[in-house]
Amino acid sequence: MSKTDLEKLNEAAVSAAKRLGVDDAVALSARGADSMIRFANSSVTVVNRVEEAELTVYLAKDKRRAIASTSNLEGTAVKKFVGDLFSSMKGLPESEYVPLPDTPSKYAPSRLGFDRKLEELDDELPSLAKAAIDSAAAAGGKRSAGVINAGKGTVAILTSAGTRGSDSRTAITLNIRSFADNEASGHGLSCSSSLSGFDPKEAGRRAGEGAKRMKDASEPEAGKYSVLLSPTVASNLVETVAAAASAFSVDAGTSYLAGKLGKKVGSPQFSLTDHGVTEGGLGGRVFDDEGVRTRANKIVEGGDLRGYLHNLTTANKWKTKSTGSAGFVTPHPWNLEIGRGDSSYEEMVREMKRGIILTSNWYTRFKNYRTGEFSTVPRDGAYLVEGGRVVKSLKGMRAGDDLQRMFSAVTMLSREREWIQWWEVDTPTLCPWMLVDGVTITRAYG
Amino acid sequence: MGNEGAKDLAEAAVSKARSAGAAYAEARVQSNWERQFVLKNGESQPSFFAEGYGIGIRVISRGALGFAATNDMRRANIGELAKKAVRLAQASSVVLKEPVALDDSKPARRKWAPPETRKVENADSGWLRKVLLDVEGRIADGKAGVKLPGRLLYLGAELEERYYVNSDGARVEGRLPRIGFFGSLTAVEGGDTAQRFIQQGETGGLEVVKRVRLVERVEEDARAMGKVLRTAAKPPADTLDVVLSPELSGIAAHESVGHPQEADRVLGREGAQAGESYLKADSLGRKIGSAEANVSDDPNLPHSNGFVPVDDEGVETKKRFLIKDGVINEFLQNRTTAREFGLRSNGASRSVSFNREPIIRMSNTFVEPGDYTTEELIREVKHGVFFKTFTEWNIDDKRLNQRYVALEAYLIDRGELKGLVKSPVLEITTPKLWGSVKARSKHMEFESATCGKGDPMQGAPVWTGGPETLLAGIKLGSR
Numbered sequence: 001m002s003k004t005d006l007e008k009l010n011e012a013a014v015s016a017a018k019r020l021g022v023d024d025a026v027a028l029s030a031r032g033a034d035s036m037i038r039f040a041n042s043s044v045t046v047v048n049r050v051e052e053a054e055l056t057v058y059l060a061k062d063k064r065r066a067i068a069s070t071s072n073l074e075g076t077a078v079k080k081f082v083g084d085l086f087s088s089m090k091g092l093p094e095s096e097y098v099p100l101p102d103t104p105s106k107y108a109p110s111r112l113g114f115d116r117k118l119e120e121l122d123d124e125l126p127s128l129a130k131a132a133i134d135s136a137a138a139a140g141g142k143r144s145a146g147v148i149n150a151g152k153g154t155v156a157i158l159t160s161a162g163t164r165g166s167d168s169r170t171a172i173t174l175n176i177r178s179f180a181d182n183e184a185s186g187h188g189l190s191c192s193s194s195l196s197g198f199d200p201k202e203a204g205r206r207a208g209e210g211a212k213r214m215k216d217a218s219e220p221e222a223g224k225y226s227v228l229l230s231p232t233v234a235s236n237l238v239e240t241v242a243a244a245a246s247a248f249s250v251d252a253g254t255s256y257l258a259g260k261l262g263k264k265v266g267s268p269q270f271s272l273t274d275h276g277v278t279e280g281g282l283g284g285r286v287f288d289d290e291g292v293r294t295r296a297n298k299i300v301e302g303g304d305l306r307g308y309l310h311n312l313t314t315a316n317k318w319k320t321k322s323t324g325s326a327g328f329v330t331p332h333p334w335n336l337e338i339g340r341g342d343s344s345y346e347e348m349v350r351e352m353k354r355g356i357i358l359t360s361n362w363y364t365r366f367k368n369y370r371t372g373e374f375s376t377v378p379r380d381g382a383y384l385v386e387g388g389r390v391v392k393s394l395k396g397m398r399a400g401d402d403l404q405r406m407f408s409a410v411t412m413l414s415r416e417r418e419w420i421q422w423w424e425v426d427t428p429t430l431c432p433w434m435l436v437d438g439v440t441i442t443r444a445y446g
Numbered sequence: 447m448g449n450e451g452a453k454d455l456a457e458a459a460v461s462k463a464r465s466a467g468a469a470y471a472e473a474r475v476q477s478n479w480e481r482q483f484v485l486k487n488g489e490s491q492p493s494f495f496a497e498g499y500g501i502g503i504r505v506i507s508r509g510a511l512g513f514a515a516t517n518d519m520r521r522a523n524i525g526e527l528a529k530k531a532v533r534l535a536q537a538s539s540v541v542l543k544e545p546v547a548l549d550d551s552k553p554a555r556r557k558w559a560p561p562e563t564r565k566v567e568n569a570d571s572g573w574l575r576k577v578l579l580d581v582e583g584r585i586a587d588g589k590a591g592v593k594l595p596g597r598l599l600y601l602g603a604e605l606e607e608r609y610y611v612n613s614d615g616a617r618v619e620g621r622l623p624r625i626g627f628f629g630s631l632t633a634v635e636g637g638d639t640a641q642r643f644i645q646q647g648e649t650g651g652l653e654v655v656k657r658v659r660l661v662e663r664v665e666e667d668a669r670a671m672g673k674v675l676r677t678a679a680k681p682p683a684d685t686l687d688v689v690l691s692p693e694l695s696g697i698a699a700h701e702s703v704g705h706p707q708e709a710d711r712v713l714g715r716e717g718a719q720a721g722e723s724y725l726k727a728d729s730l731g732r733k734i735g736s737a738e739a740n741v742s743d744d745p746n747l748p749h750s751n752g753f754v755p756v757d758d759e760g761v762e763t764k765k766r767f768l769i770k771d772g773v774i775n776e777f778l779q780n781r782t783t784a785r786e787f788g789l790r791s792n793g794a795s796r797s798v799s800f801n802r803e804p805i806i807r808m809s810n811t812f813v814e815p816g817d818y819t820t821e822e823l824i825r826e827v828k829h830g831v832f833f834k835t836f837t838e839w840n841i842d843d844k845r846l847n848q849r850y851v852a853l854e855a856y857l858i859d860r861g862e863l864k865g866l867v868k869s870p871v872l873e874i875t876t877p878k879l880w881g882s883v884k885a886r887s888k889h890m891e892f893e894s895a896t897c898g899k900g901d902p903m904q905g906a907p908v909w910t911g912g913p914e915t916l917l918a919g920i921k922l923g924s925r
Contacts, residue, residue, distance in 0.1 A: 035534075038901065040714045043543035047534040049514040050801050050902075051527070052500070058492070065492035066571075071517035072499050081497075088493060091572040095490045122530075126538045133541065145717025147901050177718045183844065252486050253596010253632030254641075329484070329491050362721075363840035367851050367869070367925060368641040370596065370632050375849060377842050379721070396847055398840070398873070423719045423901060444847045444875045445921040 006031055006053070006166065009073060010158035013057050016082040018160055024060040024100045025160040026328075028289060029053065034151030037125040041143045042133045049122060058289070058328050059085055063094035067328050098312040100159055100290055107157070107165025107287045110277040113335075115194035118170035121150040128200050132176050132188075135204030140212025141178025141186065144204070148174045155285055163291035171282040172198045175422045177380060178207035184217060184393075186210015187360040187380035189232060191419045191428070193282050210359060210381035217393035219443050220384060226355035226411075227399065227439040228348055228385070231431035233361045235420040236376070238338055239427050240364065241272060241403060244372070245299045245307075247314035248330040256372030256403050257305055266303040266407035271339035273298050274309065276324055282421050282428035284334030287324075294324035294334060303408070309333060336429040341413025348412050348435050350388040356441065357383040357390070358399065362424050372403035375442075400440045409437040455524055456611045459503045462528040464613055467536065468505035470548060471528070472612035474758060475501045476800040479567075480604040483574035487597050488582050493571040500800035503528050509545025510535040511782075515801035548781040551761045551791045553616035558755045559623075561748070564652035566623035569603030577601055577655050584665040585631070592672025596632030596641075599664075601625075603652075608758075616760025624751070624907060625654035626894065629664055635675035641837060642667050642853055647894035647907065649753045657749065670835070670854045678868035681855070681924050687830035687884075688872060688917045689823060689858065692891035694833045694850060695813040696910030700895070702876040703741040704811040706845035707768050707776070708794070709783035711806075719901045721843025724876065725774060727787065735772040735880030738816065742767050743778065745793065745809035751894040752809035752908040754796060759804060763793030768811075769880065780806050798904045805900050813912030816886025823887045823914050825861035831870050831922060832856045832863060838925075849873040851925055869925035879917065887914040 010027035017025035036048035055078065056069040068085045070077070125148050136144045149172065156166035174190045187210060188203035229237070241257075249255040257265060266272075276294020277284045288294055290312050298306045310318065311326030325331035349357070359381035367373040375398050382394040414433035421428040456473040463471035478498040484491040500517035501524055512535030514527045578599045585594055606622040626647035633640045644667055648654045655661075690698065705711065706723040714722050725732070745754040745763040757763050759781050767775045778794035779787065783806065797804040816823075824832070834854040841848035850872045857864040892911030899906070 036901075037538060037541075038718075039541060040717050041544060042541075044510060044538040044541040045546075045715050046511040046513055046803060047538045048512075048803060049527070049530060049534060051514075051516045051518065052801060053517065054498075067492050067494045069496045070498075072497060073517070074519065085495070088495065088571055091570065092493055093490050093575070095492060122534055123537060126540045130541045143714070145714060147718055175718050179714075179717070179722075248486075252598040252630065254598065254630055329494075362843060365838045365840045366641075367838035368632075368639060369630075370639045370641055373838070373925065375838060375840060377840050377847075379843050396842070398847070398849060423903075442849075442873060442923065444873050444878070445923065 006154065006156040009055050009078060010156055012078045013055060013082050014158050014160055016079045017059055020086045022059050022061045022160065026058040026100065026291060027158045028056045028155060030153065030155045032151060032153040034149060035122045035125060036147060036149050037129050038147045039129055039133065040145040044126065044129065057082055057085060059089065060097055061089055063097040064089045064092040065095050065097060066092065096313050096317065098316040100161055101163065101292065102161050104162030105291060105293065107167065109167045110286050112277045112279050113169050113193040113281045115170050117195040118150055118172055119152045125150065132174055132200035132204035135201040136176060136178040136208035139205045139208030140180060141208030142180050144176055144178045144207060146174060146176035157287055157291055159291045165287055167285035169193065169283060173421055174200050174203050176203050176207045178211040180211040181215055184211050184214035185380045186214060189420060189422055191282060191421045193280055214381055214393045217395040219396040220356065220394050220441055222442050224438050225441050226352050227436050228352065228355060228357045229434045229436060230359045231418040231420050231433060233358045234434040235425045235429040235431045236361055236364055238272060238336060238429060238431065239425055241407065242274065242299065242333040242336055242427060245309050246331045247308040247310050247318060250308060254369040256370060260305045263305055264303050264408065265305045265404060266300050267410045268303045269341060269413055270300055270303050270407050270410045272300040273337045274333040275335045275337060278335050280419060281335035282419060288326040289328050290326040292322045292324045292326065297323045333427050336427055338431045340415050340417050340432050343412045343414055345414055345416065345433055348414060348433060349385055351412060351435065352385040352388060355385045356394060357385060375400035396443055398442045400442060406436055406439065411435050411437055453609050455501060455519060455521065456609055458521060459501060459524050459528045460611055460613055462525045463503060463505045463532055466529040466532040468507045468532045470506040470613055473501055473503045474608055474610045474800060476606065476608040478606050478799055480602055481569055481571065481574060482600065482602040483571055483578060485578045485582055485599045488586055490575060498799065502797065502800045503531050504803065505531045505535055506546055507532045507535040508539050510538045510542050511546045513803040546782050547785050549784040549790050551781055553612065553614045554756045554760050554762050555617045557619040559621035560649040560753050562623050562651040566603050566605050566625065566651045569652055573652065574601045574603065580661045581664050584661055585668045590665050590668035590672065592633045592635060592668060592675065594631050594633050594668060596630065598630040600628040610758065610760055612760050618756045618760050620756065622649060623651055624649050627660055631668055631671065633671040633675060635672060638675050640671045640675050640853065642671055645894050647751050648749045649751065650749055674854055674866055678866040681831060681867035681870035681922055685919055685921050687827045688920045689827060689830060689832045690915040690917065691834045692912050692914065693835055693893050695912030695915040696893055697836065697839060697850065698879060699741045699813050699912055700808060700811045700910040701841045702845050702848050702879060703768050704743055704808040707778055708806045709777040709779045709787065712777060713783060713786060720899050724844040724846045729774050732774045733772055734774055734877055735769060736883045737771050738883040738885060739769050739772045739880040740814035741769040742814055743808050743811045747810045750810045750909045754809050757793040757795040758797045759791065759795040761791045761793040766792050778806050778808065796906055798906055802900065802902065802904050807899065807906045808897060808908050810892065810909035812892065812910065813886060813915055815888045815890050815913045818885055818887045820887045820889050820914050823885055823916055824858060824863060826885060826916060827858045828860055830858040831867060832858055833872065846876050871923035871925055873923055882917040882919060883915055884918040885916040889913050
């Protein structure tokens with residue numbers, strides 16, 4: 001299916017909607033081609049190729065709104081689909097409605113975050129996987145499990161007011177874990193929007209080296225520690241901050257940032273920005289689902305909460321302007337960036353009197369999103385630091401905190417940052433190492 | 447799926463893959479239809495519906511597994527994709543050390559569908575909204591005895607239809623209707639807040655809403671939140687007994703028994719994502735719990751959220767006895783892992799969409815019932831805490847160290863339930879938890895849940911459940 005086909009789909013959908021007399025219509029068509037290779041025990045387990053296209057349509061009529069998506073794009077199916085969606089609106093009540101922009105915009109694709117070399121990479125994935133596995137083995141990993149994803153996604157938009165455009169992103173990511181004796185494991189990631197920025201050997205080396213260092217790990221004493229979060233761990237937690245910054249979350253009672261606009265929500269070192277598109281960003285596009293131009297939105301600056309993420313509906317409720325973050329229902333981030341610090345990783349370790357370095361985590365769950373209380377489970381490399389030196393490896397623990405306290409206790413950030421996107425981090429995030437004071441570490445009682 | 451064209455396409459895909467060099471091939475044409483409605487603090491959000499339709503093709507060639515999927519259903523395109531799946535599988539042999547092979551499970555040939563009184567396709571936006579307004583009417587404006595300034599209510603109706611064919615002779619046609627509710631309630635009282643996430647759902651049609659007592663149960667949960675905020679006291683810190691409700695028994699069974707007993711995890715296949723397992727291939731027969739520890743997974747429970755009579759490898763499913771009298775008895779197997787264990791698949795292979803590879807999944811995982819009444823079980827406890835509902839929970843990726851934070855929990859004193867206690871924390875290893883089981887009630891309940899696994903992620907509908915389960919000699923933490 002070609003680029004032209006996406007535009008034809010949109011034309012067919014919006015034309016059908018206009019004929020039905022809608023007040024507003026948006027057609028968003030998307031096409032993706034993704035390739036994947038997975039491996040475990042240093043052997044390929046499956047190769048995966050998915051080629052899909054989808055059409056999403058938003059309609060508004062007399063303050064009634066409906067959204068639908070379909071993957072049935074053949075022949076006259078689109079016209080019927082739009083007709084069915086329109087018919088389904090007849091019994092609906094009025095809902096919060098804000099008209100779409102009536103001045104048409106035209107969006108040219110951004111070239112940021114796009115590399116033609118990633119469009120068809122199927123045949124090279126096995127050799128890239130082998131490079132990662134071999135590198136991990138050379139660094140001390142006895143066996144490795146992982147996945148490489150590579151692909152391209154294109155989204156085209158057309159609104160009833162005539163806003164139109166399309167944009168494409170490419171991305172390649174590797175997530176590798178290596179295992180050694182005594183269930184020791186290490187983790188490595190490489191995430192890039194271009195093939196030249198992809199480094200499977202370095203990710204494999206980190207995973208293998210991490211596994212080697214974890215061989216004699218023991219459980220820590222429960223208590224409060226300074227914790228040095230890797231970009232992988234910090235990104236996982238920052239993503240929950242960005243979710244809390246969605247105005248929909250604030251309204252729904254699931255945000256610890258409610259009532260804190262302009263107030264301190266982090267230490268002066270902590271700044272968080274969301275970009276529609278940005279150099280090296282693995283996600284996002286130049287327009288949002290409502291046809292509003294995306295932009296850089298400062299969520300937290302110097303520890304102060306600068307703003308929520310809005311679509312047209314939430315912006316109207318909050319008497320502000322859309323931030324280009326739609327979701328028709330829920331505003332959301334595209335590419336997150338945490339401001340860099342001025343320290344090296346080594347300087348941060350030397351600052352720790354008694355602390356723990358965490359390189360990976362999973363299963364972050366909240367007791368209460370309104371208060372931000374959560375816990376998360378570290379995995380792979382974890383190390384106890386005493387007097388500025390790593391003294392041993394750790395396992396079998398859990399880190400718990402609340403987001404307000406935690407980000408207010410950020411004391412240092414590294415200059416070095418990495419793009420992170422993997423199984424535990426959906427939103428691509430450019431993230432430094434982050435040193436946080438006073439994090440609660442627990443372990444099982446029995 | 448009543449569509450002969452779809453069946454022809456599936457047959458053609460298998461034929462094309464075989465002629466391209468696949469030793470084995472399967473194809474699944476699947477449609478997913480869903481309608482959703484959301485109320486946020488009583489306000490209607492835009493209605494939503496989605497329809498997906500496509501084909502997933504899986505092949506084995508030169509010992510390697512390949513999967514390809516598309517929603518471009520032109521016959522020529524599907525043929526090309528089948529050939530591509532074979533070519534990519536063959537090309538991956540440079541990193542193939544452990545060739546894939548299948549067991550000799552008998553291929554199923556049949557249609558299946560759960561009972562459905564009022565067809566799920568009748569769930570239009572008006573019906574979905576009315577149900578949510580009924581819920582809203584019980585809990586808004588302090589009607590449940592507590593202020594709930596945050597109320598996010600979601601109701602969805604789904605229908606999955608699939609036609610599955612493989613080169614071993616399986617031909618399976620399935621229809622799977624389902625109704626699912628999710629609610630996020632935020633209560634405020636005296637400057638303190640509590641939050642409850644409620645999920646309810648079953649296979650079936652519109653009758654599900656009444657069968658699960660949806661409206662009544664959300665109201666009961668809301669009332670309990672108010673009581674927790676008003677009266678809960680600090681939980682005891684000494685060693686005591688813990689009674690897990692069906693909700694807690696179910697989540698513990700799912701997280702610390704079901705997941706580590708997925709054979710793909712045991713063999714390392716999910717190592718980079720959901721992790722491996724504390725159990726190894728030779729752990730069958732290992733004693734892990736007391737004689738009272740009995741946990742099963744059953745895909746054939748009537749109305750269940752994880753109802754799967756034939757799996758996505760064309761194998762008839764059956765009940766799996768995961769832990770029997772405290773002993774690791776059985777793993778969840780698909781056709782490839784079963785072959786490695788020298789067994790036959792027990793039908794645990796599931797896929798949530800045409801564009802997802804089938805992988806080993808739980809269905810309905812539960813602690814088996816005992817012979818106590820609930821009252822008799824509580825009377826067994828001199829000093830303890832009853833965990834009725836939970837909020838935060840997590841577990842490490844080997845499934846050895848888990849944590850459950852209670853929302854509604856009661857002190858038990860000399861065999862009687864007393865006042866509420868605030869946020870007791872059960873943070874415990876898997877052997878300690880199942881080794882502490884002293885007794886079980888015969889009162890069974892199930893909760894619906896969505897189990898996440900795989901890469902790309904697949905959220906599979908499941909039930910978790912069980913009776914009240916008594917754990918002896920436990921140390922609790924607090925939040």
